[in-house]
Amino acid sequence: MISKKGWDRIYERLLTVPSLIVVSVFISMFAFLIYRSLPILESKSLGHILLSSRWNPDRGSFGLFPMIIGTILVTVIAMVIAVPISIFSAIYISEYAPRSVKSTIKSIIDVLAGIPSVVYGMCAILVLVPLVSDHVGPFFGVDTTGYSVLTAGITLSVMIFPIIISICVEAFQSVPLTLREASLTLGATKWETVKYVVFRKASPSVYSSILLGFGRAFGETMAVAMVIGNLPFVPRSVFSPATTIPAIIATTYGEMMSLPLFDSAIMFSALLLLIIVVIFNILAKVVIMKYSR
Amino acid sequence: MTDNKENRIVTKDLNVWIGKNHILKDVNIGIPPRGITVILGPSGCGKTTLLKTFNRLIDLVDGVKVRGTVLLDGTDVYHNTQDIEGVRKKMGLLCQRPTPLPMSIYDNVIYGLWVHGERSRKALDRKAEIYLKKVGLWAEVHDRLTDPATKLSLGQQQRLCLARGLAVEPEVILCDEPTSALDPTSSRKIENMLRELKSVYTIVLVTHTLRLAELLADHVIFIYGGRVVEQGDADQVFNNPTKKLTKAFMVGEIS
Numbered sequence: 061m062i063s064k065k066g067w068d069r070i071y072e073r074l075l076t077v078p079s080l081i082v083v084s085v086f087i088s089m090f091a092f093l094i095y096r097s098l099p100i101l102e103s104k105s106l107g108h109i110l111l112s113s114r115w116n117p118d119r120g121s122f123g124l125f126p127m128i129i130g131t132i133l134v135t136v137i138a139m140v141i142a143v144p145i146s147i148f149s150a151i152y153i154s155e156y157a158p159r160s161v162k163s164t165i166k167s168i169i170d171v172l173a174g175i176p177s178v179v180y181g182m183c184a185i186l187v188l189v190p191l192v193s194d195h196v197g198p199f200f201g202v203d204t205t206g207y208s209v210l211t212a213g214i215t216l217s218v219m220i221f222p223i224i225i226s227i228c229v230e231a232f233q234s235v236p237l238t239l240r241e242a243s244l245t246l247g248a249t250k251w252e253t254v255k256y257v258v259f260r261k262a263s264p265s266v267y268s269s270i271l272l273g274f275g276r277a278f279g280e281t282m283a284v285a286m287v288i289g290n291l292p293f294v295p296r297s298v299f300s301p302a303t304t305i306p307a308i309i310a311t312t313y314g315e316m317m318s319l320p321l322f323d324s325a326i327m328f329s330a331l332l333l334l335i336i337v338v339i340f341n342i343l344a345k346v347v348i349m350k351y352s353r
Numbered sequence: 354m355t356d357n358k359e360n361r362i363v364t365k366d367l368n369v370w371i372g373k374n375h376i377l378k379d380v381n382i383g384i385p386p387r388g389i390t391v392i393l394g395p396s397g398c399g400k401t402t403l404l405k406t407f408n409r410l411i412d413l414v415d416g417v418k419v420r421g422t423v424l425l426d427g428t429d430v431y432h433n434t435q436d437i438e439g440v441r442k443k444m445g446l447l448c449q450r451p452t453p454l455p456m457s458i459y460d461n462v463i464y465g466l467w468v469h470g471e472r473s474r475k476a477l478d479r480k481a482e483i484y485l486k487k488v489g490l491w492a493e494v495h496d497r498l499t500d501p502a503t504k505l506s507l508g509q510q511q512r513l514c515l516a517r518g519l520a521v522e523p524e525v526i527l528c529d530e531p532t533s534a535l536d537p538t539s540s541r542k543i544e545n546m547l548r549e550l551k552s553v554y555t556i557v558l559v560t561h562t563l564r565l566a567e568l569l570a571d572h573v574i575f576i577y578g579g580r581v582v583e584q585g586d587a588d589q590v591f592n593n594p595t596k597k598l599t600k601a602f603m604v605g606e607i608s
């Protein structure tokens with residue numbers, strides 16, 4: 061017979077297994093990527109890999125600078141578009157929308173969050189690419205195919221709306237009624253109350269939603285690869301084609317096997333992505349901890 | 354009492370429904386401009402609801418329906434063209450639990466002034482000091498005005514809320530069980546402050562505890578089940594209640 065206490069101990073042991081698996085998967089991924097990145101790191105300096113704009117694997121040039129710039133540009137465009145629009149729509153949904161509208165919009169947003177990225181990519185090819193090549197580009201006097209940094213950024217922004225909106229709506233709605241009342245009884249208007257009290261009270265969650273959106277934009281592969289044009293050059297403008305770190309990994313995988321250094325360079329890109337995501341998560345934790353005293 | 358022209362707040366045939374619940378029934382009361390008027394009654398009888406109809410905080414409640422009239426200094430609070438912010442500014446509210454806004458101690462005190470357009474640093478500093486002194490908080494917090502207000506103790510937070518309310522220079526102070534969440538010492542401080550303030554402000558205090566009512570009331574409105582049972586001077590209501598229900602409540606038979 062095993063005593064009650066004995067069972068308790070057994071469960072405790074058993075329950076640590078899943079987390080051990082998760083942790084060891086993460087560590088072995090990291091170790092594997094480092095191991096496979098070694099050849100490129102031994103033959104080229106880190107500075108060269110990160111800062112050289114020449115990506116020409118056949119000739120032995122493995123500069124990742126174009127992809128790094130592409131990734132940053134696309135992410136920044138996505139955030140610049142998504143953050144204000146998402147926050148204002150979250151404010152509308154949470155504070156101003158009538159009840160029926162509120163629940164409808166909320167379920168639409170839940171659906172949006174669940175749509176696979178390849179669908180966003182397809183819609184972007186069908187709608188956004190022609191729009192950029194036929195209207196937006198010409199408006200600014202630029203000749204573009206529509207497969208561009210801007211197109212990828214806009215596509216990404218649409219993909220992160222639901223993340224930021226749903227977290228913010230949740231956060232705004234959880235601000236207690238008594239706080240709103242306190243502000244209103246002092247004679248503040250509804251907008252002042254939203255701006256100074258609701259928004260401020262919810263700000264830690266707002267920041268964390270932005271960081272989550274950022275993480276999504278940064279790592280998104282499929283939709284970006286479909287509309288960015290996939291050319292490994294530093295883009296001359298937002299209307300130029302480019303590529304990103306995730307996109308270069310996805311689009312060159314398979315053709316790289318024959319060249320050992322090429323393989324290693326791609327592994328290093330993946331490692332870079334992983335490191336940045338980890339740093340980003342740590343940063344997010346710190347920021348949130350600092351703001352939610 | 355209701356027909357007295359001197360009354361600051363008057364309700365006429367006030368009825369409030371929340372959803373299908375009829376919460377307040379034919380409430381006709383008058384609140385005199387000086388002294389403390391205690392709205393007394395057992396839990397759930399509609400005291401908070403009544404208080405919130407005065408400054409239209411009731412508007413925030415989903416599915417609420419208000420019929421009848423609420424007059425503040427003779428003007429209809431529920432009139433279409435009523436400036437709601439103006440009405441609310443005239444009536445400070447002190448809640449059961451302190452409600453520090455998510456900002457510093459200093460910003461809490463000047464919040465009302467700020468939203469009403471005061472931008473002069475000097476004036477704001479001066480007001481912050483005046484009102485923190487008025488509630489006896491200045492000595493305790495003057496060297497940490499930029500700390501978040503939530504770092505204060507509950508009792509201090511409640512006094513901060515009072516200071517914040519007084520800073521917008523209201524004429525009426527509405528208090529909803531302002532001491533029930535506080536320790537005895539902090540409660541005493543708030544009670545004493547209300548007593549001091551009653552010569553300048555109209556004070557309406559909501560409570561279900563007889564002890565507090567007896568301690569502070571100049572006028573009493575006794576409510577039971579959403580209806581006004583009895584209202585009048587504290588002396589008369591406490592010592593010579595005319596209604597059976599009031600008597601029963603005074604001796605603790607109902608609560």
Ligand SMILES: Nc1ncnc2c1ncn2[C@@H]1O[C@H](COP(=O)(O)OP(=O)(O)OP(=O)(O)O)[C@@H](O)[C@H]1O
Nearest residue numbers: 371374376395396397398399400401402403414561
């Ligand atoms: N938002 C609401 N939705 C539905 N019913 C409500 C709402 N607010 C209050 N009520 C109901 O209205 C009645 C009166 O509530 P109210 O809060 O005014 O009572 P109270 O006298 O302040 O009680 P207490 O002394 O416990 O604070 C209660 O029966 C309560 O259930």
Ligand SMILES: [Mg+2]
Nearest residue numbers: 400401402529
């Ligand atoms: Mg109440």
